[in-house]
Amino acid sequence: MRHAWKLALLGIAAAALAGCSTGALQVADVGSYHVGGRAVTLSGLPEKELVFTPGAPPLKFDPNGDFEVEGLYARYTRLANPAGRYPLLLWHGGGLSGVTWETKPDGQPGWENHFLRAGWDVYVSDAVERGRASWARYPEIFKSEPFFRPKKEGWELFRIGETGSYDTDPAKRRALPGTQFPVASFDQFAKQSIPRWSTNDAATQAAYDAYVQKACPCVIVVHSQGGNFAFNSALRYPDKVKAIVAVETSGSPNPETTDFARLKGVPMLWVWGDNLERYPFWARITAQQENFRQRLIAAGGTGDRLLLPELGWRGNSHMLMMDRNSDAIAERVDQWLAKQGLKR
Template sequence: MQFLSRCSGRSSLLALALTLAGCAVSPTDSPADRSYEVAEVGSFHVGGRQVTLAGLPSREIVFTEGAAPRKVDPNGDFETGQMYAQFVRLKNPRARYPLLMWHGGGLAGTTWETKPDGAPGWQQFFLTQGHTVYVTDAVERGRASWSRYPEVYKTEPFFRTKQEGWELFRIGGAGSYDSDPAKRIAYPGTQFPVAAYDQFSKQGIPRWATNDAATQTAYDALVQKVCPCVIVVHSQGGNFAINAALHAPDKIKAIIAVEGSGAPDPDKVDISALKNIPFLFVWGDFIDQNTSWKQYIVAPNKFQKALRAQGGVADRLDLPQHGIKGNSHMLMMDRNSDQVAALVQAWMDKNGLMK
């Protein structure tokens, strides 16, 4: 790998980050220019259970203009609680284990695919580095589908406004969003491709606040099906990944938590089983300017400190401290996302996760 061989002369993550941050990458180093041989592309659903509904009224529905109405009976058996996984298996992977990519709240596996500005995403980047990659849509998201409420899901879904996304994902500060794209004010130096924000907003998916247990169960089933593995996880997914590791510490070989918004409380949960699993915590910019993220970062920081106290590998890649500035919460979609991904790849190399 030419990028790393030229740029990784020192062993510490800090030194590596500083070196990579200053490296000039030639066109031949671009992931888009590298080829890889695919053995199989496919998908499956995992987890879930059958539920039976009864006592609901039937009604007639016209499904296609000009067609006769058809009686629809909503009573009967249904599957709920399943998740969706798409995989690209390489013929000759360089990584020792498949890489599972888990998304955050109100989003789906599209987080890791082509970026909103049309550039290749992290799925493509890590395929070029030699990883077999699994991209998932968690319970209730995307191709996992969802269920009736309140008959199955106990609450109604809620939807993220574009203003909430703009501010919560740290593209701009409080009050900087406007319905008119020309009037939006992004943080100075933001790496997010602001012109693609409306395109990014199309990825938003309704979510429920009452399905965490079902989601965890489905993630645990995925781990049992495809691991041992390495997980790269974003935002809300961080808590699911850590709990999956607690449930199956022999199956998960590393976790890269990209701005995880939660973590188990080590004062209430025994985390000693995780001390042999390397962790990398990745953080972008503008956190100290965002009220929500100043709160969200507390639990992951406490968890990281506790992991270190257990003697485990709990590394931190705080991008601004390494001279890489302007990253949003959606740093895998930022203009410099390949640079950040290269640091993650370097960490995996350093921790023996590649052949």
């Protein structure tokens, strides 16, 4: 019975991932797990009387006791005959979750689908405090309250429109000329926004490190805030991280104290969209990342750059994996990975 259930599940996954191309994917396995985290015991908190579901009698709830916190959630799809030599791990950015890589806000297949069809085993994760990794109490465990991204910030910070171009009325929003982001689906994208904490970096890094030890050797494709975690994991486990694709990464370790010699065997590709010069924040970010990249090259490592406007591709936002031309970008990434000898 269990074997039949698993075969049915795999069949459903293969059919669902058939997407926009002909022929079903040959899927060997699908599954998920939590990794990392720690055990915590709380005491001294007051009991409460709660009604857990409408119509049920009230029940005294004791919030004290033992908990598992600060873990990471990962979901994987493994192919029967992968072309990638290692699994490809997709890491999301700040205030987001693994949904970044799944179906795009306009309903088109996301990069998870694209890389599966390109022959990679693909893992999608939710970091500490995000999605199915779940929250923990604060300030007892998480040391600060969460903050929430308004739609205005996402519209402007992600380079969909300039500062002051957002309006509550979708008809009055002013997108950048020629933007590749599917503007009509922006409110759908905003539903993906997840509360985040500014005090959980150490716990998040520990969970990602545990993830790398469990899932790798691997290739990491990482977006925005996640870049710093990927670089640090590579520094700790250069034998396990076979390459990093840093998609508009917003952070990295201090180049003054980084041992770049440890990264010589980890080829890296930075991918950047358009209109970076319009935003002082992104001008600072790209300068910092270019410093990091050049130091990697000087140490004998591979630090390549894919600046989309240099290809004549204009209008890409910070969420370039959701843009209308995102499949073409993913194809360039796949070609680069093949060039590094990471595909059979």
